[in-house]
Amino acid sequence: MNGVPDEREAFASFLLRLRGKGIVARNLISAFEATPRRAFVPDRWQNVAWTEGMIPIECGEAVEGPDLQAEIMASLAIEPGHRVLEVGTGSGFSAAVMARLAARVVTVERYKTLSELARQRFEALGLTNAFVRHADGSQGLAAEGPFDRIVVWAAFDSMPRSFAEQLSSAGVMISPIGPDEGLQTLTKLTKIGSRFEREDIGTVRLQPIVRSVAAVI
Template sequence: MTEEDPDIAERKMQFLYALRSKGITDNRVLAAMEKIDRGPFIRGYFSDRAYEDMPLPIACGQTISQPSIVGLMTQALKLSPRDKVLEVGTGSGYQAAILSLLVRRVYTIDRHRRLVQEASAIFQTLDLNNITALTADGSFGLPEQAPFDRILVTAAAEDPPGPLLAQLKIGGIMVVPVGQSDNVQRLIRVTRTDAGFDYDELRPVRFVPLVEGLGRDTA
């Protein structure tokens, strides 16, 4: 077994320090983010910036979120080991990989087949066997596997999508960025109750828009 490059090791240590300084306090989330290396999820020109707390471009005009936002969204879900989670917007697969260490089963969907295929290859390499990645229109969720304990949406909708709300269990939580794509958005946590839905506003964010339909590489 080869020793890790000292520079990479130092950057990873700084990476974890940055997560804590941004308000990620859940030890399970921090441990998962320490275990899942962001490096393999970023390819090409930006690969040397994998351990910086910043969003980066990936294929199909999408982005990989900055790690502190990934951590805060994961923390906001209040995950338990028995949860079944739906992620809308697979992207690089980084978020799904972290979720997979924290819950029983992750279903992740993306409208771009290329992203799903590339993420699936990384999941297989990392032996993350509790992730099911599918090409689908995320705005409709995954009704055949509903209801879900938790739903995480990694693209911004004007309002929390009705089909996704309907796929939450009673007591379930959805975290979703809400707002127009060209304005500052708000990260919202929605909790389904017997009486309806409770909404908590968490923080300002900026995500790519949630788009209906399949990507050009899929249609």
């Protein structure tokens, strides 16, 4: 990994944490290593870019810690030919990592500022298979589906059944499901026929899904 020694040390600590959780997939680790996380977080948070906690970004939002991102990507088991939909672009880091694993990543963001910044970062890294859409992603993006994998970085209050038709056969969606306040269940939904097979894989505390596009920012 390129970068100053403290960044390499921080990344090494991140890898140790992943190994402790049983996440050892070489392709996933290589995708994280090839994606400069510090380029996706504000200057004031550079020194904690690889720590577990969430990091504040523009528009009053926050980017999930790399540990949670890695755990979810490991559960998604993204393969080279996959088409991926991400709801909640944030800084664009998770989409950039997934673009190194998949054939195509479409990421949807309700804030225009965040979508533009992510697009600039993808261009700077030469990622030609990551595409940003400034739109309301609460119902997915049916016009660009179907998708083999879907990840949503915000919580639904009930099973998001409208996404089933946007998944390919045996496709996988991961999203939190639960109340706006408190802990939510991180849920893996696998499409079997026209229904979902549900597997609960953890607990998280993320913002509820917002059903609109930001009017100004």
